[in-house]
Amino acid sequence: MNLFEWMGKIISQYWLQFLKGTGNTLLMAIIGTLVGFLIGLAIAMVRTIPVRETDSGFRRAVMRAVNWILSAYVEVVRGTPMMVQALIIHYSLFVVVGMPSLLSAIIIISFNTGAYMAEIVRGGIISIDRGQFEGAHAIGMSHAQTMVHVILPQAIRNIMPSIGNEFVVNIKDSSVLSVIAVTELMFVSKQAGGAYAKFVPAYIICAIVYFILTFTVTRILRYLEKKMDGSSSYTICGSQSDPGAEIHIKREEA
Amino acid sequence: MEQQVNTQPDAPILELSHLGKKFGDNVVLRDISFTVRAGEVISVIGSSGSGKSTMLRCINLLETPTLGNIYYRGQDIQTGNIPLTAYRAKVGMVFQQFNLFGNMNVLANCVRPQQIVLGRTREDATDRAMEYLEKVGMAAYINARPAQLSGGQKQRVAIARTLAMNPDVILFDEPTSALDPEMVGGVLDVMRDLAESGMTMIVVTHEMAFARDVSNRVIFMDGGVIAEEGTPTEVFQNPREARTREFLSRFLGNN
Ligand SMILES: Nc1ncnc2c1ncn2[C@@H]1O[C@H](COP(=O)(O)OP(=O)(O)O)[C@@H](O)[C@H]1O
Ligand SMILES: [Mg+2]
Numbered sequence: 469m470n471l472f473e474w475m476g477k478i479i480s481q482y483w484l485q486f487l488k489g490t491g492n493t494l495l496m497a498i499i500g501t502l503v504g505f506l507i508g509l510a511i512a513m514v515r516t517i518p519v520r521e522t523d524s525g526f527r528r529a530v531m532r533a534v535n536w537i538l539s540a541y542v543e544v545v546r547g548t549p550m551m552v553q554a555l556i557i558h559y560s561l562f563v564v565v566g567m568p569s570l571l572s573a574i575i576i577i578s579f580n581t582g583a584y585m586a587e588i589v590r591g592g593i594i595s596i597d598r599g600q601f602e603g604a605h606a607i608g609m610s611h612a613q614t615m616v617h618v619i620l621p622q623a624i625r626n627i628m629p630s631i632g633n634e635f636v637v638n639i640k641d642s643s644v645l646s647v648i649a650v651t652e653l654m655f656v657s658k659q660a661g662g663a664y665a666k667f668v669p670a671y672i673i674c675a676i677v678y679f680i681l682t683f684t685v686t687r688i689l690r691y692l693e694k695k696m697d698g699s700s701s702y703t704i705c706g707s708q709s710d711p712g713a714e715i716h717i718k719r720e721e722a
Numbered sequence: 723m724e725q726q727v728n729t730q731p732d733a734p735i736l737e738l739s740h741l742g743k744k745f746g747d748n749v750v751l752r753d754i755s756f757t758v759r760a761g762e763v764i765s766v767i768g769s770s771g772s773g774k775s776t777m778l779r780c781i782n783l784l785e786t787p788t789l790g791n792i793y794y795r796g797q798d799i800q801t802g803n804i805p806l807t808a809y810r811a812k813v814g815m816v817f818q819q820f821n822l823f824g825n826m827n828v829l830a831n832c833v834r835p836q837q838i839v840l841g842r843t844r845e846d847a848t849d850r851a852m853e854y855l856e857k858v859g860m861a862a863y864i865n866a867r868p869a870q871l872s873g874g875q876k877q878r879v880a881i882a883r884t885l886a887m888n889p890d891v892i893l894f895d896e897p898t899s900a901l902d903p904e905m906v907g908g909v910l911d912v913m914r915d916l917a918e919s920g921m922t923m924i925v926v927t928h929e930m931a932f933a934r935d936v937s938n939r940v941i942f943m944d945g946g947v948i949a950e951e952g953t954p955t956e957v958f959q960n961p962r963e964a965r966t967r968e969f970l971s972r973f974l975g976n977n
Contacts, residue, residue, distance in 0.1 A: 522786050597819075599819045600822075605810065607811065607884070608810040608835070609807065617823075618823045625825075702863075703865055704862050
């Protein structure tokens with residue numbers, strides 16, 4: 469049998485497993501990206517709380533300790549491979565408490581993504597010019613109100629491409645979690661290939677599915693970004709009597 | 723449900739007492755004292771780097787003074803007796819760079835802060851916002867985003883946003899310095915109307931005609947201190963200090 473015949477045979481025998489593997493891969497990537505984003509958002513918000521000279525010594529000490537712990541988390545997670553993290557954490561902790569490997573995998577990928585997202589969100593926050601913080605503070609908004617109502621909406625819009633990128637990375641990088649026996653795409657491919665001792669056709673199928681996933685997701689994200697930007701013109705009020713008289717002013721280059 | 727600030731009715735709106743500010747070892751403000759009463763328009767002039775912005779920023783605590791006190795209606799604002807956010811809502815600030823919120827259109831820029839800080843309803847806040855947007859001539863642009871406006875338009879929206887909070891006093895930090903020359907007039911007209919309507923204002927400005935014609939009092943700052951203070955006539959026509967004369971001749975000579 470040639471390569472294509474082998475691929476056909478593997479698909480006809482294992483399509484259900486591939487489907488399940490694809491589902492689990494997507495599940496891990498989606499939840500991991502969402503939870504990771506929330507973790508990153510929380511960390512970035514804490515790390516950008518201003519510490520003023522006039523704050524009490526206790527408050528400053530607490531802030532310094534919290535910041536130290538958070539940067540340690542970010543550094544350690546980013547400085548070690550997710551596969552190694554998965555092996556250590558799953559076999560030392562999660563197996564002991566009887567955690568199913570899919571759940572382990574989702575937790576690991578979430579915390580991993582969180583460390584990257586923390587830096588992405590922080591970059592998004594500090595890219596908003598200081599003037600808007602001051603404008604909000606000067607009008608009486610608290611730091612939290614300023615963040616929620618003014619800064620984060622703009623920061624999140626600006627980092628949408630990076631968030632999408634993390635999602636695509638998670639689709640691919642969740643493959644390393646096959647080491648803790650999650651039945652995701654990679655794991656399924658290895659099994660299917662092993663059954664016939666024909667790994668190359670199995671992994672080609674695997675690659676094709678990954679590519680379809682990432683390609684589709686990239687297109688969808690790009691479309692959503694365009695929609696989020698909204699209209700690039702506005703209507704001068706008071707010109708409704710003559711729709712032809714509406715003045716459209718083009719968005720300035722930002 | 724407006725936040726109430728505890729006030730003594732007959733006290734001056736603001737009183738600065740021996741205010742000082744250091745950045746590290748760099749002394750930027752020294753022994754700044756003056757009083758602001760209701761309806762006064764005070765112009766602050768002085769060359770770049772003399773500490774004008776730092777003084778305004780200290781007044782609404784964007785910077786923390788290192789010495790001295792600031793009293794709002796008789797109450798020391800640094801003791802925490804007045805909630806910081808309520809105080810800031812009462813002391814509006816208009817910046818050189820406008821500082822509008824980029825994620826909100828013109829109307830939302832004026833409405834949302836009222837809802838967030840003062841707890842006003844959307845309807846109430848919208849009515850007030852429209853009133854002030856009309857006053858500054860920007861009511862037609864409520865749907866525009868800040869990035870779609872000219873500098874002069876942005877500054878007029880920023881003034882409306884501040885007014886909508888119903889402040890007792892507004893601090894202006896060189897409100898026309900970032901504008902194209904043809905935009906300056908419109909913003910100054912709005913400020914002139916405000917002054918005539920009795921708004922209390924402290925205006926840091928290089929517009930000497932405005933300082934001379936609109937203000938009740940002129941403060942000349944030099945090297946972090948108040949070098950001279952008086953009525954516009956006193957300061958512009960009979961300056962006592964040599965450095966005031968030198969500054970004015972440099973400034974008015976060019977115009
Ligand atoms: N955040 C800061 N840190 C250190 N120095 C500052 C800071 N802000 C202002 N300064 C210094 O304080 C002095 C006064 O600045 P500023 O109040 O902006 O003057 P002006 O508004 O009159 O031009 C300048 O020498 C400036 O360099
Ligand atoms: Mg300045």
